Amino acid sequence: MDFQFSPEETKLQQDAAAFCLREIAPGTQVLDGCLPEAACALVRENLKALGAEGLLDTGRAGSGPDMVRHYIAGEEIAKACPATFLSARASVFLCAGAIDLFGTEEQKARYLPSLLKGETVGALAYSEDQAGTDLGGIKTRAVKVGDTWLVSGTKNLVVNAPIADVLLVLALCGEGPENGAMGLFIVEKHAEGLSIGKGAETLGLRGLPMAPLVMDGCVTQGLLGDAGGRGFSQAETLLSLGTVGITALCVGIGTACMELATGHARSRTAFGKRIGLFQDVGFKLADMFAYNDLGRMLGLRAAWGMNQGEPEAPVMGASAKLFASEGAMKIVNWGMQIFAGHGYLSGSGIEKLFRDAKFGEICEGTSEMQRSLIAAAELDRWVRA
Ligand SMILES: Cc1cc2nc3c(=O)[nH]c(=O)nc-3n(C[C@H](O)[C@H](O)[C@H](O)COP(=O)(O)OP(=O)(O)OC[C@H]3O[C@@H](n4cnc5c(N)ncnc54)[C@H](O)[C@@H]3O)c2cc1C
Incomplete structure (x- = not known):
């Protein structure tokens, strides 16, 4: 068992993290308060920037999607700006990905090059x-x-x-x-x-x-x-592979929340000491880390399973999405509790993540449907045994 990224994957993760921190993250709070036209312009700019940096076609491997690279880049984009991530994903995974998987050669030639550069947008x-x-x-x-x-x-x-x-x-x-x-x-x-x-x-x-x-x-x-x-x-295939991207979204939100909450726990003092030194606060940070880390592991395991063509990969994806999306809701709740009153204010950052996180449990197969899929697959296994 090898939990190590390849040198290329490590480089992708580091480059994506640095680029998104510098170019995408500064706009995330702006986007939250923008009027629709300005928001559309900003998202388009972000997609072009991600495309020019080569971060929109990371999930393409020639013979099929590379879901591990898709996960790695996705988590960094989602951590910087969840809305930009979802727009990018709708364009290059749900639309361009479908064209790549199911389209004719002519359709691929007509649409893929500009979608994958962020010059055009798909849905x-x-x-x-x-x-x-x-x-x-x-x-x-x-x-x-x-x-x-x-x-x-x-x-x-x-x-x-x-x-x-x-x-x-x-x-x-x-x-x-x-x-x-x-x-x-x-x-x-x-x-x-x-x-x-x-x-x-x-x-x-x-x-x-x-x-x-x-x-x-x-x-x-x-x-x-x-x-x-x-x-x-075709839609079912996309939504099943798509559990990896939604897991990346949830873990990205969880990581952004953990960073904010850790910073606050280090700097805020009460009763003469930093609040992170109170066991209750420290344990919340520990739980946040454990949930997020496990969400990431499940997401990468599912991505790896999909790359290998593992028959169990759809169940791995469902488990990853279920765990990471429900984990993200716990994480933002703990984060908000650590910030307390100051987190509840608009513009606190934590308040935005708290609102953003809920989408994971709803979209592209609700938690109920992921549980149904996992239960059906597991029960089927027992019946066969
Ligand atoms: C921000 C956002 C972006 C979106 N983007 C897109 C997009 O780009 N393209 C697109 O086509 N759609 C998009 N959607 C729609 C999204 O895919 C649906 O909201 C989602 O599939 C859930 O469907 P629903 O809201 O109609 O809920 P329903 O299907 O009405 O479900 C309601 C409740 O019933 C439960 N339920 C339903 N059936 C069962 C069952 N068999 N067993 C147990 N429980 C069940 C569900 O789990 C849920 O709790 C988007 C939605 C949002 C909010």
């Missing part, structure tokens, strides 16, 4: 108002008119929708041999029949570009890949 629209966890319930439908697929329907929560150049849309194929099955359709930003709605206000991750897509006979560039009917399994 993935799968869930709907009445179909989040239960993706089988989507209503968005595509019909083929001549050679063109036209999509109609609404996707209400789509990261990057306001700044996206290319969007992948999950829809039911309305006719032909794929009738009733799903496909991922490629939609470009100026497509006829596409409108982008007004972004919703959110608890956390403020500044993350997000808006509904309304499509009315929207002209698409066709199906992702060369055949329809595979959209549901």
Whole structure:
């Protein structure tokens, strides 16, 4: 068993950490308080900077995704700015990653180079108002008119929708041999029949570009890949691999919180000594470290399992996401307790992380669904034994 990063992975981690601290972290609190247009501009700038630094294509290995490198860069970006991380991830993992995994050579050549440099932005629209966890319930439908697929329907929560150049849309194929099955359709930003709605206000991750897509006979560039009917399994594959990125997000938030809380515990005094020397405060810092460290280990184990094609990798990913997202909620709660009244104030940093962290338990497979997946896999193993 080897817990050591390779020299290249160590270099990636160190370079990503230094770059994100210098270029991305200073904007994170700004983004939290920005008006939507300014936030979109700042996120776009961040994506370009990450792309120019080579940090957007770290998860590409030629023959398939390199989930370990994806995790390493992701944790550093998320630690610096969770909203920037989610925007980058929607663009280069959920959209470009899907094109890389399932697209035709022509689609890859058309979209990947600029997405991976951060020069264009991508998005993935799968869930709907009445179909989040239960993706089988989507209503968005595509019909083929001549050679063109036209999509109609609404996707209400789509990261990057306001700044996206290319969007992948999950829809039911309305006719032909794929009738009733799903496909991922490629939609470009100026497509006829596409409108982008007004972004919703959110608890956390403020500044993350997000808006509904309304499509009315929207002209698409066709199906992702060369055949329809595979959209549901393609979305499932992405969301399963995606547990690694969400684990990186949660651990990044946890690390940022731990750094703030440790600094506060060292500098704040009460009853004549630094508060970190009170056992109750020190134990909270110890628990924060242990939860975060284990979250990282589970994330990297899942990433490694995915790289190896381990049959257990989806369960490893579900466990990692479940543990790290629930761990992040504990960590931000302990962090807030260490800051106490000063943490509760807007602009404290800890208050923002407290709001940002909740997303991990909700997105891309809620904690309930991760538990269901793990339980089903484990019970199946017992039945077979
Ligand atoms: C900030 C943000 C960004 C997002 N970005 C995107 C995006 O880019 N693209 C996109 O398509 N979507 C996006 N979403 C939507 C997101 O994917 C959904 O919110 C998520 O999948 C959960 O779906 P839901 O909110 O409809 O909850 P529901 O599916 O309505 O779930 C509600 C509750 O019921 C529970 N539940 C449901 N089914 C079961 C079951 N079988 N067993 C046990 N419990 C169950 C859930 O665990 C949950 O607790 C985003 C959401 C947010 C908040």
